[in-house]
Amino acid sequence: MPMSFSNLSLAEPLARAVAEMGYESMTPIQAQAIPVVLTGKDVMGAAQTGTGKTAAFSLPLLQRLLKHENTSTSPARHPVRALVLLPTRELADQVAQQVKLYAKHTNLRSAVVFGGIDMKPQTAELKKGVEVLVATPGRLLDHIEAKNAVLNQVEYVVLDEADRMLDIGFLPDLQRILSYLPKQRTTLLFSATFSPEIKRLANSYLQDPITIEVARPNQEASTVEQHFYSVPDEEKRHALKQIVRQRGLKQAFVFVNSKLGCARLARSLEREGMNTTALHGDKSQDERLKALAAFKAGEVDLLVATDVAARGLDIKDVPAVFNFDVPFNAEDYVHRIGRTGRAGQSGLAVTFVSPSDTRLVGDIEKLLKRKIELEALEFDEDRPRGRINDGRRAWREAGEVGDPRDVLDAPRERAREPERAPRQPQREYRAPAAPRDPFFDQPYQASSAEAAPAWEAGVKPATSRVSTNIKPKRKVAALFKAE
Ligand code: AMP
Numbered sequence: 001m002p003m004s005f006s007n008l009s010l011a012e013p014l015a016r017a018v019a020e021m022g023y024e025s026m027t028p029i030q031a032q033a034i035p036v037v038l039t040g041k042d043v044m045g046a047a048q049t050g051t052g053k054t055a056a057f058s059l060p061l062l063q064r065l066l067k068h069e070n071t072s073t074s075p076a077r078h079p080v081r082a083l084v085l086l087p088t089r090e091l092a093d094q095v096a097q098q099v100k101l102y103a104k105h106t107n108l109r110s111a112v113v114f115g116g117i118d119m120k121p122q123t124a125e126l127k128k129g130v131e132v133l134v135a136t137p138g139r140l141l142d143h144i145e146a147k148n149a150v151l152n153q154v155e156y157v158v159l160d161e162a163d164r165m166l167d168i169g170f171l172p173d174l175q176r177i178l179s180y181l182p183k184q185r186t187t188l189l190f191s192a193t194f195s196p197e198i199k200r201l202a203n204s205y206l207q208d209p210i211t212i213e214v215a216r217p218n219q220e221a222s223t224v225e226q227h228f229y230s231v232p233d234e235e236k237r238h239a240l241k242q243i244v245r246q247r248g249l250k251q252a253f254v255f256v257n258s259k260l261g262c263a264r265l266a267r268s269l270e271r272e273g274m275n276t277t278a279l280h281g282d283k284s285q286d287e288r289l290k291a292l293a294a295f296k297a298g299e300v301d302l303l304v305a306t307d308v309a310a311r312g313l314d315i316k317d318v319p320a321v322f323n324f325d326v327p328f329n330a331e332d333y334v335h336r337i338g339r340t341g342r343a344g345q346s347g348l349a350v351t352f353v354s355p356s357d358t359r360l361v362g363d364i365e366k367l368l369k370r371k372i373e374l375e376a377l378e379f380d381e382d383r384p385r386g387r388i389n390d391g392r393r394a395w396r397e398a399g400e401v402g403d404p405r406d407v408l409d410a411p412r413e414r415a416r417e418p419e420r421a422p423r424q425p426q427r428e429y430r431a432p433a434a435p436r437d438p439f440f441d442q443p444y445q446a447s448s449a450e451a452a453p454a455w456e457a458g459v460k461p462a463t464s465r466v467s468t469n470i471k472p473k474r475k476v477a478a479l480f481k482a483e
Pocket residue numbers: 022023024025026027030048049050051052053054055
């Protein structure tokens with residue numbers, strides 16, 4: 001039974017803002033978290049972007065800060081009372097925009113600071129005084145060190161997308177920031193998953209937190225048909241096109257692990273006549289939103305994306321999701337396939353597994369608590385062979401590959417965002433594990449014997465080729481049953 005916002009007795013300016021947003025009832029995370037945050041207790045919330053979690057923490061925080069509301073022009077009357085930390089500038093920007101909308105009928109001020117842009121306008125805003133500060137960790141530390149931000153009156157801190165912050169290597173920055181805050185405060189931690197690292201973080205910084213878990217958006221859908229196909233790297237692109245064609249898919253989301261791979265794949269699919277757009281960390285927010293709008297309007301068939309770029313974007317109800325690369329983090333598998341099979345619609349999630357992905361598939365098995373059967377793909381006979389290998393070799397020779405930061409989207413996001421002021425010594429940067437593409441460490445290999453042309457094998461060309469170890473196709477209906 002959906003709960004209405006009127007059950008909360010929100011202050012009139014907040015209730016009015018919510019009504020203007022057109023929200024009719026609370027989302028599950030809001031129904032559970034808002035009453036708890038209103039009591040001032042610490043919260044550990046398992047919720048992803050898209051569940052309405054921003055309002056779930058912003059509304060009660062603003063309500064509790066209303067007692068400090070004032071119209072004084074003196075900066076001293078507007079100290080930072082609530083701090084919201086997020087991993088990327090896009091997420092920080094989105095959250096800050098929402099906070100501004102919820103607070104628009106109050107006299108509470110909010111601001112956002114993130115790296116990659118000039119510090120001066122941010123400094124000017126901070127100097128005027130803000131009650132709610134939304135920030136990425138590195139840039140916030142720069143402002144703290146420059147004495148633009150004083151945090152000794154913070155009453156609430158929100159660690160949003162905490163798992164992502166740890167993935168990116170923000171733990172030391174978070175620890176430093178938290179050391180500047182008063183011990184007496186309310187701490188809210190939101191994370192898509194409660195990994196052991198997140199639990200450790202919560203144990204260190206939260207006091208008797210109330211745990212709130214809401215169903216993942218795809219948890220009830222349970223209609224995602226999942227396939228894991230054993231496909232060598234050089235066959236993946238053909239496999240993708242073949243499945244799109246065979247299934248008559250009008251649109252699909254294609255996930256890759258690297259920015260370089262993302263741009264490259266989108267380019268080659270586009271060259272082969274598929275209407276494709278790339279979405280990765282080097283694209284501006286404006287470009288990402290345009291790509292997304294084009295996809296939603298049906299002008300683009302394939303959206304090739306990295307996890308970082310896709311995070312926080314409202315993309316759901318896609319008929320199919322392809323994991324062109326097995327994700328480095330098993331949790332990302334769940335996020336990725338959650339884009340399809342929503343709201344009772346059936347969805348397709350296809351993962352291409354190359355021989356070097358065994359460990360990553362093992363991680364997904366552990367998370368899903370079930371065994372994953374690898375299937376062989378029946379290839380059409382007309383596929384080109386070895387071309388991608390040759391192309392990759394050419395790229396390598398052209399020196400396009402080599403900067404390890406190109407491999408993952410997240411570190412470049414961090415590296416590109418000059419969160420540190422230039423005069424600051426570089427804080428230690430922790431690179432994520434296993435970013436290298438093993439292809440480049442191997443000698444060139446021709447396509448397998450199985451792929452030998454039919455005339456060489458002296459057999460009549462068949463319309464399709466079935467591997468001897470093919471398994472019948474299976475429909476995996478119930479996702480996360482064990483949870
Ligand atoms: P979030 O998970 O906070 O990023 O929110 C995702 C989207 O849901 C945002 O566009 C919000 O404006 C929207 N939203 C949040 N709460 C509600 C609600 N109760 N009803 C309808 N939409 C909402």
